[in-house]
Amino acid sequence: MTDIVRTVGRDCPPELGLGALLTAYHLRTEEEKGAAVADADALPARYRAEISDPRSAFADDVILVARRGDRPAGCVVVTAPVAGRVEIKRLWTVPELRGHGIASALVGAALTHAAAVGVGTVALSVWTWRTGALGLYERLGFAMVESWDERDDLVCMERAVRPTDNV
Template structure:
């Protein structure tokens, strides 16, 4: 069974394992982009900053960490809303737990959080070669939109959020 811990970025306790999850995410992403990086020190500075100090990097954001059978299984960051829009970043599921619903649970928790705080749209970007992630996002109601990012092979997607009922 997968459980989700939600915390503000600035209050994210180290024992959640976010640093290790971000390390795996960034190392794999660089490898997939064709730049095999074997150590955190070789990552771009902005990624090293997220790994070494996620509390500062995501201070205004919400961090979700999934646990599956008492171990950290994945993570996701929901950015602070700007003009009614938040962004999903850093969705990662440890490879050996893929197919167990971890990513779906994380995205579902992100959408629930967005609805609860009055966000109207959730956006994300994903590399085009991550076909499994693209299929998951489409299944969860995200649609491809015009890119807001100039990087090649990046697919931008959005989804309207149904606001939580107040009564």
Template sequence: MADQHVVSIVRRPGRTLSAEDGLGALLAAYHLRTEAEKGAPVADVDALPDRYRAEISDPRTAFAADVVLVARSGSAAVGCLVVTAPVDGRSEIKRLWTDPEFRGRGVASGLLGDALAHAAESGAGAVRLSVWKWRTGAIALYGRFGFAVTESWDERDQLVCMERAL
């Protein structure tokens, strides 16, 4: 596999998005790891909550109003990120995930940079996100991109909410 990573937008008007393009596998890995980190590991995708299984099996429907970015190494999907359309002047970043074999190579930074550019082009004045407090590497990455911890909009325990202006 090539050591070069090209970040490409998988979902744009006129293009389809499917689990078969590698996105489903990335989302499955993200959700399975998250459940394990929360102390509630599940054996496989079938044991995940319905809303997560829906993202994995039909991302086109789950993210119909969003833009999904996928990082590729050659033809393999190695990272993903979802950026929502602006609501009240703010977009949200969700589901940032890099295949563990490709971490430390700028994949997440590339996805995040493209997401911020897309949000700005879409008219958002700010971008927000939430991240589990134990994901210290992700929190540090967001900090390097200018995100700051803000008051929580989510009641889940151990969730860190962050935001940055565009």
């Protein structure tokens, strides 16, 4: 069984395992971009800051961590609302636990949170090569929109949220 723990970034306890999940996420992303690095110390500074101090990096954001027993299984960050919109970032599921609904549960919890705080839109960006993630987002009602990010190979998506949504 998977449990989802919700916390605000500045209160995120280290024992949730967010640092390890973010490390795996960033190492994999750099590898997929063709810039593989040996360990977290070789990641770009902004990613090292998230890993070493997620409480500061995501201070006002909501962190959702999926756990299987006493083990972290995945995570997602929901940014603080701005102009009626939140963004979900850093969706990650431990590779050996994929296919068990963890990512869907995390995105569902993010959508439920967004509805609870009264935002109208949930946005995200995803690399074009992450076809599994693209498919998941489309199944959950996200649609491609004009990009707000100028990086190549990045797809921007949004989904409307109604106050009554409970995914």
